[in-house]
Each structure stands twice: as structure tokens, then as C-alpha cells.
Amino acid sequence: MTKREQEILIILKENPLITQQELANILGIKRSSVGVHLSNLLKKGYLKGKGYIINEAPYLVVLGGANVDIVGFTDVPLVMKDSNQGTLKISMGGVGRNIAENLVRLGLNTKLISVIGDDANGYQLKSHSQQIGLDILDSLFLKNQPTSVHLAIMDEHNDMALGLSAMDIYNQFSLAFIKKKHEILQKAECIVLDTNMPKAILDAVAANYHSQKLFLDAVAGSKALRAKNILQFLYVLKVNRLEAEILSGLTIKKTTDVPKLANYFHKIGVKNVCITLGNEGAFYSNSKINGYIKPQKISVINANGAGDAFMAGLIFYDLQNKSLKESASFGMTCAAVTLEHEDNVHPELQQKLNTQLKTFK
Missing domain, CATH: 1.10.10 (Arc Repressor Mutant, subunit A)
Structure with a gap:
């Protein structure tokens, strides 16, 4: 197009x-x-x-953030309050956008509803979406507004040491706008939310479309509480250790504490819970099964998009009626593939999965 x-x-x-x-x-x-x-x-x-x-062919909707990411890498320990030597990488980002691109690369017809300005970064996002076949036509396009940017500084282990988001543009994402997308949301096979969206938007979508499968990525500790009031509507909640603690008010002191947090979310009404645990893997849980998935030993190049790839893989398998264990395992495989590439989304995700799935269980 x-x-x-x-x-x-x-x-x-x-x-x-x-x-x-x-x-x-x-x-x-x-x-x-x-x-x-x-x-x-x-x-x-x-x-x-x-x-x-x-x-409209069958499709799913991702309602979340779309940024241009600036990521700094270093080979030596960071020194705070000083200039550090390293390299910079600019790529397309945003949790919702990353999830959506991964889903497109897995072969799913995906619509991203986000907020995009009319600056050079917005043009980049639109151009990239067109190239990969991601439908952003239902997004909110704003005149004379800067597209959101996320700055991440990675440590010598290629894990994020510090992040800074300039995302004020999302405050203009209104209830009046989302009401115009009623038919699009109503007909979607599932809806994926991230907490870059304002709390009022998350509340409205969950209240009006909870008869559909609602997946939610908590994004970051600072934004996780925006999802507090909609937990009972969620089909899948995906959180990392920090986000799980903030949302539950509980603490993970050791790995055996993780099931307690999952049970907290189940009691509220969350059907399926996935808690990612960094280099310790991930925990999955619902009313029938629960367990841990160990990560594969790999050479990490960029940890910035691993959680988004995990979420996309989980969604992809779930829509094929796989079990939660199978879905979470496939999500972990997608994350492993992504960790080995400098971009937030591996541009050859499907091809790499063909080899990874033979060895990663």
C-alpha cells in the first residue's frame, strides 16, 4: 500500500x-x-x-505505545553522573508496537491503535509500519505534535540500566476517540493492551469489551498501577517481577514466592498469569496448571524487546488453542531469539524460530 x-x-x-x-x-x-x-x-x-x-479480514487489535527508541550500549561498567563511552542505536519501539510487529512477523493480521505525531519520528513509524505490513490506520494522528521517544541506557551486560520516556502525547488519547473505534474493537479476535495508554482508556476498553480475550502487558513499574481496576477482566496478565510486586502489594523474596503472587491475581479474576523473571525464566499459572520455564543459555545483545516478544509468542500460540504451558514456552523461545539481535524486534523472527524450536523446550 x-x-x-x-x-x-x-x-x-x-x-x-x-x-x-x-x-x-x-x-x-x-x-x-x-x-x-x-x-x-x-x-x-x-x-x-x-x-x-x-x-476486513480476521484480525487482532493492539492498543498501546509506539515510540522511536534511542538505545545506548557500553562494554564497560557505567559511571553515574559522568559521560560514558559507547554506541547508539535508533530503532522502532513502544511495547504495543513491538508486540504488534512481532505478531505480524509471526503471520497474524494485526492492527495497532496508538498515537503518532507529524514529526520526522512519526514519519519513520508510518513508513516502517507500511514496509512490514502493520496496519496503523486506526491510530490517532496528531498535527504539530512530537511522536513519543524512549531513551534507554544499557549496562555492560546489555540489560537496561536506565530508561526515560517522553510520552506526553498519549494524554491526548481520549474516550471520544476510542468510542469511534467501537466496531474495530468489537470485531477483533482479541485485544492486546499496554499501560502506555491512559488509565481512563484502559478502564473503558476493559469494561466494554471484556467478553473478548483481553491480554495486558504491564509495561513498567511506574505504569503498572493503571491496570489495577481492570484485573478482573483480563484473560492474560503478563508482568515482570517488579510490576507483579507493585500491582499486588506483595514481595518476591525468593522464587517460591511467585505462585503466591499469581494466586493473588487469580483471586481477583485474572484467568491466566505470566510472570517473567529475567535470567530465571518465567512462571505461568491458571486454574488448571502452573509451572516454571527455564531460559535458554544465549548470548544477549539487547534485552530491550524480549518481554514484548514473549507476549507476542504467547498470544500467537493461544490463538491456535494451545495450552498456557505451550504458549508461555513459545513466548520464551521468541524472547530468546529477540535477545540475540540489536533491534527491539528480530527482523527474521520466523526464520530463526524454525531452528530454535528444535532445541528450546
Whole structure:
């Protein structure tokens, strides 16, 4: 799909009865050119007949953050309050966006609803999404606003030592906007949430669409509490050690404490819980089964997107009616593959999985 075709689809989603001349006026092009673009969209299957009805194949929706990530790497221990030598990597990021890209690379038709500005970073996000086949047409596109940026400093072990997010743009994600996406959300096979979204949005989506499978990634300790009021609606809650402690008010002093935290979430109403434990692996739990998955010994290059890959793998297997143990195990395999690449999402995820699955259990 071309950039111009994407622009036309965004307008048609808001106003499917718009005329070709009105489209031309908005886009600043000739009416005849609009006709050509609409004809191409029909041929490509994005539109079905008159009235510009958008054709939808089965899909899932990710409602979450989309950033440009700036990641700093160093080979030596960091010295606080001083300039450190290292290298910088700029890549596409955001928990929701990372999950969505992983799902696309696993072959799922995925829509990302996020917030994107009209600066150079926003252009990068839109261009990259188009290249990989990620549908962002239902996102909130804002004029004269900077796209969110996340800065991460990795330590000598390639684990994050410090992160800083500039994400004020998400405060403009309103209830009025999400109401316009009712049909999209209602028809989704499942909905994936991350806590980059404002609390009011998470509350509204959970209250109105809990009949569907709701997956939630708690993102970070500082944002985890935004999900406190919707735990009872969740089909899957994925948290790391810190996020689990903040959400539950309990402490993980040793590995045997992890099932207690999972039980806390189950009592509230969470059906399935996955707690990632860094180099100790992950714990999975529901009313029927629970257990630990040990990580594979690998050479870590970037730990920044491992949790997002875990979540995507879990979702992918769950939608194929696999058990929670199988889903979490596949998620761990996706995380292992991702840890060995410098980007937040491994660009050859599917190909690498073919070899990893033969050895990683």
C-alpha cells in the first residue's frame, strides 16, 4: 500500500460517504488522481464496492505505545553522573508496537491503535509500519505534535540500566476517540493492551469489551498501577517481577514466592498469569496448571524487546488453542531469539524460530 493510499483509507474510516472531490480537496490533488487511488485500493482488496466500505479480514487489535527508541550500549561498567563511552542505536519501539510487529512477523493480521505525531519520528513509524505490513490506520494522528521517544541506557551486560520516556502525547488519547473505534474493537479476535495508554482508556476498553480475550502487558513499574481496576477482566496478565510486586502489594523474596503472587491475581479474576523473571525464566499459572520455564543459555545483545516478544509468542500460540504451558514456552523461545539481535524486534523472527524450536523446550 502506498503512502497516499494509506492517507485515503484513514479519511475513509472517519467518513466512508465522502465524495471524490472532497477527498481531492483534503489531499490537495486532482479528482482524477483520487479515482485512480480508489481503483487501486479496490483491486488490492482494501475496499469492497461503492460507499468505500473497507474490507476486513480476521484480525487482532493492539492498543498501546509506539515510540522511536534511542538505545545506548557500553562494554564497560557505567559511571553515574559522568559521560560514558559507547554506541547508539535508533530503532522502532513502544511495547504495543513491538508486540504488534512481532505478531505480524509471526503471520497474524494485526492492527495497532496508538498515537503518532507529524514529526520526522512519526514519519519513520508510518513508513516502517507500511514496509512490514502493520496496519496503523486506526491510530490517532496528531498535527504539530512530537511522536513519543524512549531513551534507554544499557549496562555492560546489555540489560537496561536506565530508561526515560517522553510520552506526553498519549494524554491526548481520549474516550471520544476510542468510542469511534467501537466496531474495530468489537470485531477483533482479541485485544492486546499496554499501560502506555491512559488509565481512563484502559478502564473503558476493559469494561466494554471484556467478553473478548483481553491480554495486558504491564509495561513498567511506574505504569503498572493503571491496570489495577481492570484485573478482573483480563484473560492474560503478563508482568515482570517488579510490576507483579507493585500491582499486588506483595514481595518476591525468593522464587517460591511467585505462585503466591499469581494466586493473588487469580483471586481477583485474572484467568491466566505470566510472570517473567529475567535470567530465571518465567512462571505461568491458571486454574488448571502452573509451572516454571527455564531460559535458554544465549548470548544477549539487547534485552530491550524480549518481554514484548514473549507476549507476542504467547498470544500467537493461544490463538491456535494451545495450552498456557505451550504458549508461555513459545513466548520464551521468541524472547530468546529477540535477545540475540540489536533491534527491539528480530527482523527474521520466523526464520530463526524454525531452528530454535528444535532445541528450546
